[in-house]
Amino acid sequence: MRRVITYGTYDLLHVGHINMLKRARGLGDYLIVGLSNDAINAFKGKKVYHDYQERKAMLEAVRYVDLVIEEHDWDQKRLDIEKYQIDLLVAGEEWKGDFDYLSDLCEVIYLPRTEGVSTSKIMHDLLKNHKK
Numbered sequence: 001m002r003r004v005i006t007y008g009t010y011d012l013l014h015v016g017h018i019n020m021l022k023r024a025r026g027l028g029d030y031l032i033v034g035l036s037n038d039a040i041n042a043f044k045g046k047k048v049y050h051d052y053q054e055r056k057a058m059l060e061a062v063r064y065v066d067l068v069i070e071e072h073d074w075d076q077k078r079l080d081i082e083k084y085q086i087d088l089l090v091a092g093e094e095w096k097g098d099f100d101y102l103s104d105l106c107e108v109i110y111l112p113r114t115e116g117v118s119t120s121k122i123m124h125d126l127l128k129n130h131k132k
Contacts, residue, residue, distance in 0.1 A: 004028035005080060006090045007071055009036045011048040013058050016114035023111055024090040025064035032084055033059055034071040081105045 006024050010017055025031040037052045059068045086106045091099055093110045102108055
């Protein structure tokens with residue numbers, strides 16, 4: 001069994017997220033998503049619309065996701081990879097190189113984003129349309 005892990009906030013779940021999860025799951029047999037909790041998002045300066053429990057419920061409903069775990073610390077990735085016997089860590093291409101330090105434990109790949117969609121763009125478009 002090939003185990004894959006990816007991490008993220010997954011607020012305002014959109015087609016780009018779904019595409020990433022589908023592609024990550026397609027690279028293995030079992031997909032674990034490390035979901036950033038509210039405290040780590042606040043630490044990173046990220047404001048989220050949905051709280052952790054709501055985001056977790058949405059991810060658990062996505063058929064490509066086998067398990068959602070809580071990401072409570074930026075440095076926990078190494079422990080998660082060992083604990084869950086991960087074969088592959090998948091991240092978006094915007095993180096290219098940032099997780100290479102984990103390649104002694106598992107394969108690390110970076111996938112391209114879905115063109116034209118992001119949480120930031122959705123929020124920008126909503127604000128722009130709201131002001132009209």
